[in-house]
Amino acid sequence: MAEYPWPWQYNFPPFFTLQPHEETRQQQLEVWADLFLKYLKDKNRFSLSIGDQNSPLFHNESLKRRLSPEFVLTILGELERTGHANPLDKRRQEWQVYWFTLEDYGNMVYDWVQVTGQTNTICTLYEIASNEENSHLGFYGVDEAVLLSALRLLEEKGRCELIEMDGSHGVKFF
């Protein structure tokens, strides 16, 4: 696999230390949050574990710099604030991270359902996320757990209903 195109900051040692200067820290966190999303999108991953210290995302080997777990938590907190991440456990060690916000995903799926005229039919999550015809759409290849969270949000708004069968999920749009 080709080397990920890291931003220049990735090779700048202070980037790995949380800066005390307010403005600098904001800027730094923004870059990090952006890098997190882009990196995970590139790798098509939707979860992140703070304990995974050897991920190149946390650890620049050639620079010998690491993100401290606290720093990672700060970045994820920032992502959570903008609606791009969600802790999976109480200790906030495992995180779900997604390129679009859950609301965006929900809207995209709903728009697609409207366009393709699938209201009042039942689809499986697999059909939505892995349909080859949808490869141009934002939610193509989305993690099923993330999709499920997005659909739950949609369900709360009364736009669909989730049905559970044999451990897998189906969904009916209204």
Added chain:
Amino acid sequence: MNRFAYVEARLSPNESFVSRDNKVKIYDGDQKTDFEDGEVVLTTHRLFWGRPGEIARAAVTLCLPLSYVISVSEETTASNFFGRKTRIIMHLHPPASDKGPGPLDTSRATHIKLSGKNGLSVEFHSALRETLNARVWEILLTSETIINGVASSPTSEPANDRLARIQKRTGIGGIERHLQAKAKATDENIALAFQDLSVLMAMAKDMVEVSKTISSKIREQKGEISDDETVRFKSYLMSLGIDDPVTRDNFTSNSAYFSSLARQICEMLLDPIEEQGGMMSLADVYCRVNRARGLELLSPEDLLHACEQLSGPIRLRSFPSGARVLQLDSHDDDLIAVDTLEKVEAAESLAVEELAKQLGISLLLAKERLLVAERLGKVCRDESVEGLRFYPNLLLGRD
């Protein structure tokens, strides 16, 4: 038990106290006796037993010459209160025929035991063993025979010497004596040292007088010494000290004292602080001020109070880190930050100690400079196992 004799509890010449213990009872062989709850005193020659207070009064008490002792052993028995206690068993020679009257005339036992409620103390026990090993009483006997045999012969002196040496080293008493001698020697040394110090103080006052007269003479006789020399000599005197230091005695109120002290500090430090780049840590200030004052030293508190009063061209400044410095009013954080950034940019990245070295300032000040620059967003930090380094703040500047 029949080896004991009634003797007055007084030390004979050459005999010295070794150790004591309380609440001791004597066994005749394995039999308990009436001699309970007494005090035992061990000397280099004998073992005394008396009712409480008797030995202190030098009353007649039980006495056992140590020459009777063949060997000492111990037995351990259960104690009433504390787990176990130790009794001392002393095995004895048969009584001498010329022994004085004692508590028992005949006894079949060839040993006695010393015991207490909680046994005998470890100190007493080890002292007893040491004393028996030293066998001081034998030396006394031999030296006496020598004196008796060869009257006023010089050979007795080494024997006495040896005796004295052995006495000195024997038992707890010996150790105590040794400590006492040591303490006395230390005392003398200290007294001597302070004598020197007071002489020095007196001399120093004279020295200051001398330098003052010289400086006044220079003022009067300007013609005789060349201007150049005068200036040089004056500068030496200046660096030696302040002519007339502000002291507390001259002021009735604290605030007046501090404000005039502050004025003097300001006058004195203006040039050095400028030389140092506009900042001086309080520690440096303290050293410089007191060096200039010579004899009238300032306490750190007084100096701090005076610095707090400073309002002129120099001010006291506390950094968020808690470090305190005197700083020129003209000294500007923005200026420092820009200056520091230049240094950091030139070196690509700088650690605190590197900047301190470059500028020839203390680590504390170098760190404050970098922190000032950081607070203004000019530099950013890199904390790693290699330590703290500062880089130009590309995080904000670029893009």
